[in-house]
Amino acid sequence: MTTARVPTSKAAALPVADYAAPVTASGRLSLPAGVRPFQLNWPYIIVIAGYHVVALLAFLPGYFSWSGLILAMLLTHLCGLFGINLCYHRLLTHRGLKCPKWLEHSMVIVAMSCLQETPARWVAIHRRHHQFADEQPDPHSPLASFFWSHIGWILVHQPELSRLGIYERYAKDILRDRFYVALERYGWLVWINLIQMPLFFAAGFAAAWLLGQSPEAATQAGLSILMFGVFVRTVLVWHITWAVNSVTHVWGYRSYDTDEDSRNNIVVGLISNGEGWHNNHHADPRSARHGHRWWEMDNTWLTIRFLERIGLATDVVAPSAHLRAQAAKARLITRGSNGVPAE
Ligand SMILES: [Zn+2]
Numbered sequence: 001m002t003t004a005r006v007p008t009s010k011a012a013a014l015p016v017a018d019y020a021a022p023v024t025a026s027g028r029l030s031l032p033a034g035v036r037p038f039q040l041n042w043p044y045i046i047v048i049a050g051y052h053v054v055a056l057l058a059f060l061p062g063y064f065s066w067s068g069l070i071l072a073m074l075l076t077h078l079c080g081l082f083g084i085n086l087c088y089h090r091l092l093t094h095r096g097l098k099c100p101k102w103l104e105h106s107m108v109i110v111a112m113s114c115l116q117e118t119p120a121r122w123v124a125i126h127r128r129h130h131q132f133a134d135e136q137p138d139p140h141s142p143l144a145s146f147f148w149s150h151i152g153w154i155l156v157h158q159p160e161l162s163r164l165g166i167y168e169r170y171a172k173d174i175l176r177d178r179f180y181v182a183l184e185r186y187g188w189l190v191w192i193n194l195i196q197m198p199l200f201f202a203a204g205f206a207a208a209w210l211l212g213q214s215p216e217a218a219t220q221a222g223l224s225i226l227m228f229g230v231f232v233r234t235v236l237v238w239h240i241t242w243a244v245n246s247v248t249h250v251w252g253y254r255s256y257d258t259d260e261d262s263r264n265n266i267v268v269g270l271i272s273n274g275e276g277w278h279n280n281h282h283a284d285p286r287s288a289r290h291g292h293r294w295w296e297m298d299n300t301w302l303t304i305r306f307l308e309r310i311g312l313a314t315d316v317v318a319p320s321a322h323l324r325a326q327a328a329k330a331r332l333i334t335r336g337s338n339g340v341p342a343e
C-alpha cells in the first residue's frame, strides 16, 4: 500500500508531541494528558443536565404543543446548519469559504445560541481533533470509549484544553477579529443563551394573545415555545454535533483510507445536514463540500452554493483534485494537519 499526503499547510508543521502512554492496559486509547476521570466540570454538568431535564419536561401534557415541536425541529436544522456546520466548522475552522463580516458575525451569534462554546474555543478544540484524530491528544476519540467521545469529554476538566496556549496554537487567526475577542472576554456565551429565553417566551405569549387566548393560556403557550425553541432545540443540536464526534468515528463506511478511524455515516449525514460524511471530511478538511458522492446529501454545501450564487459567499473551496486522483486507494496521512490554510 502506498502512502500519499494530502495538501498540507503551515499548520502541518505544528509539533506532534504531548504523547504519554497511548494505550491503557485494556487496549483502549488513553484519555488526553492530565485528564482525571473524576475531576468533574460541574458548571457544564449542571447546565447540560438541566437542559436535558427541561427538554424532557416539554413533552408533558401541560407544556407540549405541536407548534413548539415543529419550531424545535425547524430551529435544530437552521441553527445547526448555519451556526455550527457552515459558520463554526466550514468557515471559521477550515476556512472553506468567506462571507461578508456582518453575515459571519450574525451566524456566530446563531452558533453561540446553541451553547457550544465561543468561536475561538470551538475552533481550537476542533483543529486539535483533526491534528491528533484518534490519538491520545484527540479531545474526544471513541477509541478511549464511546461515552467519552459523545459527552464524557465535556464533563471533566481537560487541562490541555484549558491552557491559554490552545488559543495561541489553534485560534490565533480567529482572535485577530476584535468581535471574537469581545465574545471571549465579556461572557457573551452565557448572555446570549439567557437573553434568548425571554424572547422565545414573549413570542409564544404574544402569538397566543393575538389569537385571542386567555392570559393563562398565553402564558402556557409562551412556556411551551420557550421549552421547545430553546431547551429541546439546544439538546438536539448538541447530540447531533456530538454524534459527529462519536458515531462517525465508529460506524459507517470509509471512502478514503485515512490514517484515523473516521467514517461516513448515512444517519448522521442526513440528520446533521452533511457533517456525517466525516471520512470525506477528514480526507479533505478544507473542502466546503462534505458529501462527495451524488447521493451523499449535504444541505450545508447546497446552502453554501446558494450563498455563493447570491454573492454572499466567496473563495469556496471545492473537493481537492489531488484527492480525486487517489484512485489507487493510497493511504492518506491526514493527522498532523489541522485543516487550515497557510497564512
Ligand atoms: Zn473527526
Ligand SMILES: [Zn+2]
Residues within 6 Å of the ligand: 089, 093, 094, 126, 130, 281, 285, 339
Ligand atoms: Zn473539521
